[in-house]
Amino acid sequence: MPDIAFFGFAAVTVLGAILALESRDLVYGAVSLGVSFLGVASLFFLLDAAYIGVFQIAVYIGAVVILILFTVMLVGPAKGEGPTEFRRTALFIGILVAMMLGVGGALASPSAFSTNQPCTPECDLAQFSQSLLVTYSVQLAVLSLVFAAAVIGALTLAKSERGTA
Amino acid sequence: MVAPGLAEIFYYLGFIVVATLVPIIALFLIVTPRDAKPSPMKLETYEAGQMPSGRGRTRFIIQYYPYLLIFVIYDVVAMFLFAWALTLRTLQPPGSGTWPILIFMGVLLVPLAYSIHLASQRDLW
Amino acid sequence: MADPISDPIGFSLEIMTSPLFFKVAVFPGLTSIGIIIALFIWLDRKITARVQLRVGPLYASPLGGVLQSFADLIKFAFKELFIPRNADKFFFVAAPVLALIGGAGLVGLIPFTPEWQISNLELGLPAFLAFVTLSPMLILLAGWSANSKYPFIGGLRSLFQQTAYEIPLWLSAIGVVMMAGTMNLIGIVQAQSKPWVIFLGLSIPGWYIIPQALGALLFFITATAEMERIPFDLPEAEPEIIMGWQAEYPGFLFMSAAGASFVRLYAFSALFSVLYLGGWMGPAPVPALLWTAIKIIIVSSLIILLRATFPRVRIDQLLRAGWTYLLGLAFLNIVITYLLVVGPRI
Numbered sequence: 001m002p003d004i005a006f007f008g009f010a011a012v013t014v015l016g017a018i019l020a021l022e023s024r025d026l027v028y029g030a031v032s033l034g035v036s037f038l039g040v041a042s043l044f045f046l047l048d049a050a051y052i053g054v055f056q057i058a059v060y061i062g063a064v065v066i067l068i069l070f071t072v073m074l075v076g077p078a079k080g081e082g083p084t085e086f087r088r089t090a091l092f093i094g095i096l097v098a099m100m101l102g103v104g105g106a107l108a109s110p111s112a113f114s115t116n117q118p119c120t121p122e123c124d125l126a127q128f129s130q131s132l133l134v135t136y137s138v139q140l141a142v143l144s145l146v147f148a149a150a151v152i153g154a155l156t157l158a159k160s161e162r163g164t165a
Numbered sequence: 166m167v168a169p170g171l172a173e174i175f176y177y178l179g180f181i182v183v184a185t186l187v188p189i190i191a192l193f194l195i196v197t198p199r200d201a202k203p204s205p206m207k208l209e210t211y212e213a214g215q216m217p218s219g220r221g222r223t224r225f226i227i228q229y230y231p232y233l234l235i236f237v238i239y240d241v242v243a244m245f246l247f248a249w250a251l252t253l254r255t256l257q258p259p260g261s262g263t264w265p266i267l268i269f270m271g272v273l274l275v276p277l278a279y280s281i282h283l284a285s286q287r288d289l290w
Numbered sequence: 291m292a293d294p295i296s297d298p299i300g301f302s303l304e305i306m307t308s309p310l311f312f313k314v315a316v317f318p319g320l321t322s323i324g325i326i327i328a329l330f331i332w333l334d335r336k337i338t339a340r341v342q343l344r345v346g347p348l349y350a351s352p353l354g355g356v357l358q359s360f361a362d363l364i365k366f367a368f369k370e371l372f373i374p375r376n377a378d379k380f381f382f383v384a385a386p387v388l389a390l391i392g393g394a395g396l397v398g399l400i401p402f403t404p405e406w407q408i409s410n411l412e413l414g415l416p417a418f419l420a421f422v423t424l425s426p427m428l429i430l431l432a433g434w435s436a437n438s439k440y441p442f443i444g445g446l447r448s449l450f451q452q453t454a455y456e457i458p459l460w461l462s463a464i465g466v467v468m469m470a471g472t473m474n475l476i477g478i479v480q481a482q483s484k485p486w487v488i489f490l491g492l493s494i495p496g497w498y499i500i501p502q503a504l505g506a507l508l509f510f511i512t513a514t515a516e517m518e519r520i521p522f523d524l525p526e527a528e529p530e531i532i533m534g535w536q537a538e539y540p541g542f543l544f545m546s547a548a549g550a551s552f553v554r555l556y557a558f559s560a561l562f563s564v565l566y567l568g569g570w571m572g573p574a575p576v577p578a579l580l581w582t583a584i585k586i587i588i589v590s591s592l593i594i595l596l597r598a599t600f601p602r603v604r605i606d607q608l609l610r611a612g613w614t615y616l617l618g619l620a621f622l623n624i625v626i627t628y629l630l631v632v633g634p635r636i
Binding site: 027031034050051054058061063065066070125 | 378381411412413416417419420421423424426427430431434446449452456
Binding site: 045048051058066067074134140143148 | 237
């Protein structure tokens with residue numbers, strides 16, 4: 001049952017990603033990206049990393065895709081440029097590389113896909129918090145600086161664009 | 166063998182699938198026996214009784230765009246706070262998470278105040 | 291378990307009589323959701339009418355017109371389904387139906403009692419809040435797809451409104467997680483089972499509405515904003531932008547869009563009673579399910595009363611208040627909860 005589910009979710013993720021690249025209408029592209037993120041979130045749920053899955057849904061679909069959608073709609077009814085020969089080749093190469101990476105990874109380390117200890121999602125999250133707040137507390141402070149820089153940078157970029165226009 | 170948490174997730178997925186099928190079946194049942202009589206006027210969009218003019222997807226004020234930008238960042242911050250709140254009492258050594266999260270939030274309140282200050286200056290946007 | 295190939299009738303009977311099927315199909319699943327949509331529409335009309343010194347629906351049954359909203363829902367199903375010219379057909383149809391499904395998905399996470407719950411996710415609370423974030427995207431797509439001015443303005447307003455309420459909503463729910471030490475919804479209710487104080491033989495239940503009074507108020511306000519009900523119904527705003535994103539919807543699709551809003555009213559009332567009012571527990575020996583029902587009715591009636599009494603806020607007021615007052619009070623609530631749980635030490 002988890003195997004079938006895994007292949008289903010993986011197919012949703014990959015198809016969503018391909019559609020996001022290939023669709024002519026940018027709004028459809030953004031929504032396909034959301035579907036792809038939903039597939040990734042489901043994969044996280046399947047891996048018993050439920051919190052990361054919830055995180056994925058709330059942040060990526062709830063905020064990032066919406067930001068993309070808004071920007072696309074703000075730009076207006078302009079359609080994205082259609083798929084060209086070069087992009088088809090790039091897509092083919094990308095799929096090939098992804099397959100090689102997947103197969104290579106699976107061949108290289110069967111142990112990489114086995115969990116070391118059984119753990120409920122909650123204790124998983126407790127371990128995550130422990131390492132985030134205690135072990136890597138300095139990194140957390142640096143992360144807050146990164147977030148702060150992101151906020152100020154985004155505002156400055158958006159503002160200056162309007163100022164020159 | 167699946168973990169107990171995983172079984173609940175599969176129940177939930179099953180529920181969503183059933184919940185998806187029911188309105189779709191209802192939609193097909195409703196659409197098929199109808200004798201649709203579309204007319205040009207009926208298919209026009211509503212614009213206060215006038216014939217619609219101009220683009221349907223109008224321009225909208227960009228004035229509130231900074232809120233959307235900072236929302237993306239502070240959504241992530243809220244998720245970090247959830248992780249802290251869950252382990253408030255179980256962290257080892259106890260109470261060790263408070264200073265890191267205080268510093269984390271303290272650093273992030275400064276750009277928040279700055280962005281709210283910027284967002285309130287309407288002529289910038 | 292009967293074999294599905296050799297004994298299809300026995301197999302289907304076993305499926306139909308299994309408790310999980312009953313939960314998905316009848317209660318708290320789909321059938322009950324459909325009936326509760328109609329009941330909430332009736333409650334909405336009745337309370338609004340009482341406040342405005344009218345009587346509301348009256349004739350359709352001896353019980354004060356309960357059957358009126360069922361009749362309206364059936365009537366909607368037989369309306370002609372047409373899609374405006376130049377509309378994006380796929381999203382125009384898909385968005386309201388998906389909104390309805392998303393609302394049902396929220397109900398699937400709620401524990402009405404420990405037995406009456408479809409899926410007991412370990413991270414029920416953040417999962418609920420994360421699935422809630424999908425609805426502004428659907429509203430935006432619905433508004434965009436109609437290719438009309440009022441729906442598009444409504445969809446964009448929904449998007450901006452989300453930025454105002456989303457983070458205060460998460461932060462006010464954090465107070466409950468800090469007190470309960472779990473994100474499982476059943477665990478949160480069980481953490482409220484210990485009585486707070488025993489006074490003259492009366493035990494005041496340890497519901498989180500007492501220590502989390504500020505958090506509960508914030509959650510109530512932001513949840514009302516999430517449901518897009520007056521005073522926060524900017525994306526619909528009937529007098530300003532003519533029902534906003536629902537303006538172009540015909541028949542069944544309008545029913546889905548309006549029904550989705552009532553399903554979310556139901557889900558959020560249930561979540562509020564789970565988080566702050568002790569879920570299925572109560573001081574009197576009444577069946578657990580009845581307690582849940584009473585609390586849901588009280589909370590949803592309060593939300594409906596707001597609709598009948600308050601004027602609409604402006605979007606700039608809402609954004610400003612969301613990012614300053616609501617966010618600041620949510621941080622204050624976290625500090626208060628920290629002092630309650632850990633004490634005045636760091």
